[in-house]
Amino acid sequence: MIVLKPLVHVxxxxxxxxETLLExxxxxxxxxxxxxxxxxxxxxxxxxxxxxxVEKLEGERSGMVRLLSLRLGLPAEELxxxxxxxxxGTPEERETIAQLNDQLxxxxxxxxxxxxxxxxxxxxxxxxxxxxxxxxxxxxxxxxYGDSGDTHAAYTTTRTSFFDSKA
Numbered sequence: 001m002i003v004l005k006p007l008v009h010v011x012x013x014x015x016x017x018x019e020t021l022l023e024x025x026x027x028x029x030x031x032x033x034x035x036x037x038x039x040x041x042x043x044x045x046x047x048x049x050x051x052x053x054v055e056k057l058e059g060e061r062s063g064m065v066r067l068l069s070l071r072l073g074l075p076a077e078e079l080x081x082x083x084x085x086x087x088x089g090t091p092e093e094r095e096t097i098a099q100l101n102d103q104l105x106x107x108x109x110x111x112x113x114x115x116x117x118x119x120x121x122x123x124x125x126x127x128x129x130x131x132x133x134x135x136x137x138x139x140x141x142x143x144x145y146g147d148s149g150d151t152h153a154a155y156t157t158t159r160t161s162f163f164d165s166k167a
Contacts (some may be wrong), residue, residue: 004084004087004088004089004093004097005093006064007061007064007065007068007084007097008093008096008097008100010057010060010061010064011061011097011100011101011104012100013057014054014057014058014061014104015100015103015104015107017050017053017054017057018054018104018107018108018111019107020050021047021050021051021054021111022107022110022111022114024043024046024047024050025111025114025115025118026114027043028040028043028047028118029114029117029118029121031043032118032121032122032125033121035125062076065079065084068084068087072087081097081098081101082098082101084097085097085098085101
């Protein structure tokens with residue numbers, strides 16, 4: 001049996017960080033719907049900071065698991081959260097690690113779903129913008145007179161544009 005307090009601390013930090021990311025993702029949904037770009041930029045900056053924090057915490061967790069695997073003589077890939085919990089020194093640590101793992105998985109699943117929804121909202125916004133630009137830059141067919149200037153000459157149709165689409 002081993003004491004896993006440092007690992008528990010890292011898992012708690014990871015859970016807290018992911019919960020914050022989930023709240024930001026929910027806030028981002030509202031901001032996307034309201035089309036508030038300044039708030040969206042602020043959210044993205046917060047997400048980047050939290051993503052770096054998650055990276056750091058994951059590195060710490062991974063290092064602790066590798067160290068634990070060396071002490072136990074097991075490959076690190078075989079040390080699942082359930083196996084680590086079973087190795088805990090006390091029943092409280094076992095329960096804490098199992099609960100943290102379950103909560104972390106639940107939050108990560110919700111975060112993934114929320115991010116997928118936000119991705120769809122962004123794609124719909126981009127489609128709308130593209131279609132609007134296409135409508136504005138598409139040249140309607142406008143009849144014009146022929147090169148000879150003859151009023152009896154058949155007129156030709158040319159396309160003119162509201163905007164210079166090459167600019």
